[in-house]
Amino acid sequence: MKNHPQIPPYTWKRSIGLGWEKPYTVRYPSNLDDGPFHGMPLGGFGAGCIGRSSRGDFNLWHIDGGEHIFKNVPACQFSIFTSGQAYALSTQPPEDNTLQTWQWYPQSPLPIDGEGLGDSAGTYHALYPRSWFVYENVFQPQLTCEQFSPIWANNYQETSYPIAVFLWTAHNPTNAPITISIMLTWENMTGWFTNAAKSPEVKIRDDGSPVYEYQPRWGESKDNYNWLAEDDKYLGCVLGRVTNSKTVQEGEGTWCIATAKNPQFELFYHSRFHTVGNGEEIWHSFSKDGSLANYIDETPADENTRLGAAVAVRFTLQPGETLEIPFVLSWDFPVTEFAEGVNYYRRYTDFFGCSGDNAWQIATHALKEYHNWRSQIQNWQSPILNREDLPDWLKMALFNELYDLTSGGTLWSAASEKDPFGQFAVLECLDYRWYESLDVRLYGSFGLLMLYPELEKAVIRAFARAIPQSDDTTRIIGYYLTIKTESPLAVRKVAGATPHDLGAPNEWVWEKTNYTAYQDCNLWKDLGCDFVLQVYRDFLFTDANDIQFLADCWDAIVQTLDYVKKFDLDGDGIPENSGAPDQTFDDWRLNGVSAYCGGLWLAALESAIAICDILTNHRGTENAESQKLIYQGWLQQAKPVYQEKLWNGKFYRLDSESGSDVVMADQLCGQFYTRLLGLPDIVPHEKIISALTTVYDACFLKFQDGRFGAANGVLPDGSPENPNSTHPQEVWTGINFGLAAFLVQMGMKNEAMNLTEVVVKQIYDNGLQFRTPEAITVAGTFRASTYLRAMAIWVIYLLIRNC
Numbered sequence: 001m002k003n004h005p006q007i008p009p010y011t012w013k014r015s016i017g018l019g020w021e022k023p024y025t026v027r028y029p030s031n032l033d034d035g036p037f038h039g040m041p042l043g044g045f046g047a048g049c050i051g052r053s054s055r056g057d058f059n060l061w062h063i064d065g066g067e068h069i070f071k072n073v074p075a076c077q078f079s080i081f082t083s084g085q086a087y088a089l090s091t092q093p094p095e096d097n098t099l100q101t102w103q104w105y106p107q108s109p110l111p112i113d114g115e116g117l118g119d120s121a122g123t124y125h126a127l128y129p130r131s132w133f134v135y136e137n138v139f140q141p142q143l144t145c146e147q148f149s150p151i152w153a154n155n156y157q158e159t160s161y162p163i164a165v166f167l168w169t170a171h172n173p174t175n176a177p178i179t180i181s182i183m184l185t186w187e188n189m190t191g192w193f194t195n196a197a198k199s200p201e202v203k204i205r206d207d208g209s210p211v212y213e214y215q216p217r218w219g220e221s222k223d224n225y226n227w228l229a230e231d232d233k234y235l236g237c238v239l240g241r242v243t244n245s246k247t248v249q250e251g252e253g254t255w256c257i258a259t260a261k262n263p264q265f266e267l268f269y270h271s272r273f274h275t276v277g278n279g280e281e282i283w284h285s286f287s288k289d290g291s292l293a294n295y296i297d298e299t300p301a302d303e304n305t306r307l308g309a310a311v312a313v314r315f316t317l318q319p320g321e322t323l324e325i326p327f328v329l330s331w332d333f334p335v336t337e338f339a340e341g342v343n344y345y346r347r348y349t350d351f352f353g354c355s356g357d358n359a360w361q362i363a364t365h366a367l368k369e370y371h372n373w374r375s376q377i378q379n380w381q382s383p384i385l386n387r388e389d390l391p392d393w394l395k396m397a398l399f400n401e402l403y404d405l406t407s408g409g410t411l412w413s414a415a416s417e418k419d420p421f422g423q424f425a426v427l428e429c430l431d432y433r434w435y436e437s438l439d440v441r442l443y444g445s446f447g448l449l450m451l452y453p454e455l456e457k458a459v460i461r462a463f464a465r466a467i468p469q470s471d472d473t474t475r476i477i478g479y480y481l482t483i484k485t486e487s488p489l490a491v492r493k494v495a496g497a498t499p500h501d502l503g504a505p506n507e508w509v510w511e512k513t514n515y516t517a518y519q520d521c522n523l524w525k526d527l528g529c530d531f532v533l534q535v536y537r538d539f540l541f542t543d544a545n546d547i548q549f550l551a552d553c554w555d556a557i558v559q560t561l562d563y564v565k566k567f568d569l570d571g572d573g574i575p576e577n578s579g580a581p582d583q584t585f586d587d588w589r590l591n592g593v594s595a596y597c598g599g600l601w602l603a604a605l606e607s608a609i610a611i612c613d614i615l616t617n618h619r620g621t622e623n624a625e626s627q628k629l630i631y632q633g634w635l636q637q638a639k640p641v642y643q644e645k646l647w648n649g650k651f652y653r654l655d656s657e658s659g660s661d662v663v664m665a666d667q668l669c670g671q672f673y674t675r676l677l678g679l680p681d682i683v684p685h686e687k688i689i690s691a692l693t694t695v696y697d698a699c700f701l702k703f704q705d706g707r708f709g710a711a712n713g714v715l716p717d718g719s720p721e722n723p724n725s726t727h728p729q730e731v732w733t734g735i736n737f738g739l740a741a742f743l744v745q746m747g748m749k750n751e752a753m754n755l756t757e758v759v760v761k762q763i764y765d766n767g768l769q770f771r772t773p774e775a776i777t778v779a780g781t782f783r784a785s786t787y788l789r790a791m792a793i794w795v796i797y798l799l800i801r802n803c
Contacts, residue, residue, distance in 0.1 A: 017107025036767025046412025181290025
């Protein structure tokens with residue numbers, strides 16, 4: 001649209017309020033399915049975040065680290081007055097009959113004389129970390145709201161800020177003056193975002209996953225109050241709570257809504273209105289002339305009251321005139337509590353303090369800096385968006401898949417001497433609520449590595465610290481409950497074993513690891529290899545000069561490779577899979593030497609040998625030279641065994657003992673990694689090409705005629721080996737992106753783009769945007785939304801960039 005701010009042509013977009021005819025739905029009823037109305041999240045990494053959908057409603061609330069609330073809060077909203085009409089800018093009216101006096105924005109498509117389908121009411125665009133609402137065919141002026149948080153690559157300060165900028169642009173296309181008023185209302189939710197159940201019981205869900213109850217203090221607004229904040233440049237309302245705490249607790253702090261003063265603006269405010277009333281105290285004056293009563297009332301709420309505040313900007317545009325109007329929303333909830341009494345300060349407190357009363361300072365800082373922040377985002381994205389060798393859909397998906405770094409239950413702690421950039425973690429997903437699952441991040445961590453390498457290394461250091469630790473607590477294994485078999489008791493963490501994850505929000509993230517009890521991850525054959533590969537990868541792709549990082553991980557590398565080698569029961573050099581699902585495909589039984597785990601073992605040995613070469617003669621790693629000889633011996637023995645036991649003339653068998661004829665999509669993940677890291681191939685080149693071609697043909701083209709993506713494992717004709725199997729017939733988004741990167745690596749870029757485009761369309765055409773799942777099925781269902789592995793799309797770009 002003319003005269004609107006330049007919106008890149010690579011956004012995901014949807015008409016405002018337009019629903020989905022048949023959005024994909026969750027595969028298992030016990031898993032999370034919020035429906036398709038998800039929009040780009042707002043907020044810095046680890047600061048807590050909010051989300052606003054294409055309906056215009058604010059409906060995602062990840063303010064409490066690691067916890068998920070999806071619920072429309074109608075009082076949190078923008079509203080527009082112009083030409084005698086006023087609308088609150090959500091097409092989703094309250095479902096509880098509150099705010100009845102407010103008029104809600106019409107959803108697309110607009111009716112024509114009450115019949116048929118008319119014009120769109122506007123368009124929502126998203127290209128993380130920026131999104132836009134373009135309002136059309138309802139108001140006389142042209143109105144656009146750009147939303148963003150200060151997130152850009154290699155930035156370890158502003159990227160942590162709890163801030164959302166809403167930059168309005170208003171243009172008058174008529175030949176007469178137009179008066180417009182823009183209002184932001186916000187509910188005081190201070191105190192809501194903490195678990196009232198301080199020691200929730202951990203139970204096993206029907207799908208075998210451990211879960212605990214989250215009881216937010218939703219709607220508990222007693223003692224909340226709002227006040228006006230103002231200086232010579234800015235005006236806003238701060239929303240806080242009367243508290244007697246000597247130190248700030250989780251959930252305590254402040255919100256702030258604010259705008260900038262301008263000679264062309266009239267500013268109005270209303271510091272206290274009832275958000276679950278009819279809204280008349282706000283709407284009466286605003287809908288009449290765009291004003292507010294400039295009412296100040298700092299009376300705290302009683303136990304039956306919920307409060308909101310409002311700020312409005314009124315101005316007049318002359319014919320042809322364009323004006324920019326900034327609003328900001330900030331929040332300051334500095335504490336994340338895991339188990340009761342286990343508290344961490346968030347990263348942004350390194351810059352704004354830990355008191356919880358700095359939302360106004362954060363907001364005014366944003367009003368000073370937002371133009372610079374937007375330029376930083378554009379400067380980061382432009383080199384990628386301007387590449388002519390990348391299709392538009394890939395540019396869109398590359399950036400939008402980074403949403404998970406904001407809304408994936410993200411934690412980012414304050415800096416310390418041990419962790420100068422703080423500690424960092426993202427959930428595996430919202431259904432499997434534990435952090436940084438190492439098998440998943442083998443592909444899923446490339447976005448973090450390429451854009452925030454110091455945070456990536458912080459995660460790997462946390463794993464290195466955890467490997468020597470043990471936890472003798474015993475527990476049952478959830479998988480056996482799903483197959484209705486008595487479960488053995490398993491120790492939580494064995495010393496030397498690489499943990500599956502860095503813990504969960506209800507315990508002690510980074511310190512109490514191996515939270516998942518779906519399988520006994522001490523028996524997994526891929527995790528130790530995954531760790532070694534990611535250590536060497538992170539060293540290489542951060543300029544290959546941080547030798548101390550390798551040294552910090554060295555003892556853990558030695559311990560975990562020794563541990564995995566114990567599973568080589570027949571002494572042939574390759575650890576065997578046990579017949580239980582003992583790797584990332586944790587519903588899929590592998591027996592003997594497997595293509596997947598065996599290849600990762602060979603790749604890990606090659607990586608360990610390369611690390612030994614670097615650390616030889618380094619203080620503290622004097623055993624590197626002797627360890628190199630050990631790893632060389634294991635590798636020399638293992639490589640021919642891998643060929644002899646698995647190669648069938650066209651591809652590598654699933655494993656050596658099950659007799660399966662399945663073509664596994666990720667069979668050569670280890671080979672992909674060796675070439676990525678510049679190491680010698682673990683299998684001959686012609687066999688790589690043969691296996692990869694077979695995978696592309698069977699798992700993608702012949703599986704449902706290539707309409708969904710590559711299945712994890714099917715017979716050479718594309719049919720399932722067992723029609724009742726789960727994981728083999730699922731299309732895993734992250735595995736597909738990893739496979740596409742492998743295709744690029746081996747000179748098959750066209751095939752890679754075909755595969756990737758199909759999977760991207762599966763996500764973005766079926767209501768899965770900003771909650772990308774692990775798995776998609778041919779029945780139009782999904783599993784495990786907001787999944788970490790899907791950020792593997794960044795390794796596709798890495799391979800294209802480096803070609």
